[in-house]
Amino acid sequence: MTTDALAARPAVDPGNDFEQRFFGLLRRRYSVQELVFIPADMGGDCGIEGYSRDGIAYQCYADRDSLTLRHRTDKQIAKLNRDTLKIQKYQTRLAEVLGRTRIKAYILGVPEYHAAELITHANKRADVVKGWGIPFIDPSFTIGIKTPVDYPAELSAALADRAAEALLPATSVDDAQVDRFHGDEPQLVHVLDEKLSVMRESLRNPASLRRMFVRDFLRKEQLMLSLKSWPHTWEAVERRRVARQEEIEFDNELSSDPAKLRIKDLIQQYRSELLDAAGGLRYDDANLIARGQVGGWLMDCPLELRGTDGI
Numbered sequence: 001m002t003t004d005a006l007a008a009r010p011a012v013d014p015g016n017d018f019e020q021r022f023f024g025l026l027r028r029r030y031s032v033q034e035l036v037f038i039p040a041d042m043g044g045d046c047g048i049e050g051y052s053r054d055g056i057a058y059q060c061y062a063d064r065d066s067l068t069l070r071h072r073t074d075k076q077i078a079k080l081n082r083d084t085l086k087i088q089k090y091q092t093r094l095a096e097v098l099g100r101t102r103i104k105a106y107i108l109g110v111p112e113y114h115a116a117e118l119i120t121h122a123n124k125r126a127d128v129v130k131g132w133g134i135p136f137i138d139p140s141f142t143i144g145i146k147t148p149v150d151y152p153a154e155l156s157a158a159l160a161d162r163a164a165e166a167l168l169p170a171t172s173v174d175d176a177q178v179d180r181f182h183g184d185e186p187q188l189v190h191v192l193d194e195k196l197s198v199m200r201e202s203l204r205n206p207a208s209l210r211r212m213f214v215r216d217f218l219r220k221e222q223l224m225l226s227l228k229s230w231p232h233t234w235e236a237v238e239r240r241r242v243a244r245q246e247e248i249e250f251d252n253e254l255s256s257d258p259a260k261l262r263i264k265d266l267i268q269q270y271r272s273e274l275l276d277a278a279g280g281l282r283y284d285d286a287n288l289i290a291r292g293q294v295g296g297w298l299m300d301c302p303l304e305l306r307g308t309d310g311i
Contacts, residue, residue, distance in 0.1 A: 018062035021148070022109045023050065026058065028154040038097060046094045047086030048106070055104035055138060059083050062111050073115040080108055080122060080143070084129050091134050104138040107146050112169075112229075118145055149229055156232045168226045168285055171219035178214050188299040189214070195298045199259040213295035220292020223285060236278035241293060244270055249302045266303070267294050 026035055030052050037050040048057040061079045066072035084106070087094060106129070108122070122143040130141050148155050182189050192213060196206055227234040248266075257265065271290035274281055281289075297303040 018111055019049065019060040022060050023058075025148060025151045025154040026050070026052070028157055029151060036097075045086070046090040046097070047083040048094070051098065051101060051103065053101055055102055057103045057106045058109060059107070060109045069114045073113065073118055076108070076110060076113060076118055076145075077121050080118075080125055083108075084125055084143075087129065087137075088132050088134065091132075091136075095136055098136050102136050102138045104140050104142070106141070106143045108143070109146050112147055113145055149231075152231075155230075168223060168230075168282075171222040171288070173215050173218045173222070177218060178211055181214050181218060185299075191301070192295070192299045195259075195303070213291075213298060216288065216292040217295040217299065218292075220289050220296070223288060223292075230280065233278050233280050237274060237281070237289065240270075240273050240277045244273065245297070245302060248297060263294060263298075267291055270294065 023037065029035075034053045035050065036052070038046070038048060040049070048059050051057045061076065063072060063075050063079075066075060087106075106126070122145055126141055126143040129137060129143070130139065189210070192210055193206075196210060224234070224237070227237065267287075267290045270293065271286050274286040274289060275283065278286070294303070
């Protein structure tokens with residue numbers, strides 16, 4: 001994908017509680033005495049939302065109205081400029097809040113970022129801040145951009161007790177991609193048609209259902225690629241997929257459920273298993289993975305179906 005095409009990709013709404021979730025990770029990282037949260041209601045909003053006693057200042061930012069990744073990157077750069085200027089403007093107030101702590105690093109916590117230019121800008125901005133000669137800014141001062149996955153131990157614990165959710169970009173598969181799959185993987189489509197043929201008489205539009213299965217399979221593949229950024233959740237989904245696939249092969253010999261019922265039940269059961277087993281997976285994402293994976297099992301085995309009479 002070209003840089004321009006990537007910049008034009010839609011930006012994902014990170015939700016309205018990113019700050020709480022990010023600071024939830026920091027609270028797992030630091031003791032109560034080591035992490036200081038600065039309330040914005042009275043006397044805050046000085047360019048940082050909190051700091052740790054080891055000299056790291058934290059500011060969170062999760063814009064919710066960016067249309068593209070280019071738009072998001074521009075807003076993240078602007079945010080960095082605005083809030084570091086506040087450090088200069090409110091340095092007297094910040095000095096009182098920090099006490100003896102000298103700031104060695106400033107972290108902008110974001111759900112995700114997409115451009116090396118943001119890192120380059122952060123490095124240049126750090127030099128600007130050091131040039132202001134603020135007493136509590138350490139000579140080694142740096143600015144970094146961090147996402148939740150940069151705190152793997154804390155994130156793993158948060159995902160395990162469902163205190164965090166994987167923030168995954170929206171998937172998009174158009175008709176041309178579905179058509180291309182039909183041409184690139186004719187054997188898989190042929191197997192899918194054969195599986196669906198056992199309930200052809202009860203389907204209103206078999207061709208439409210086939211396209212939906214292919215589309216959801218491709219969207220599931222996109223989602224799983226994005227989930228690689230959340231390795232603990234990705235591994236949990238994979239473990240559940242392998243286990244469920246083994247169960248399907250066993251059930252093929254025992255289940256007498258008609259095809260329609262077995263497909264619907266499998267999607268629902270697998271979705272529930274994912275939500276239970278993969279901490280941090282959102283319902284909509286679990287639902288898409290379940291539908292797409294069932295489509296994959298239909299195309300590439302091992303899922304076998306019986307007709308409406310169970311035969």
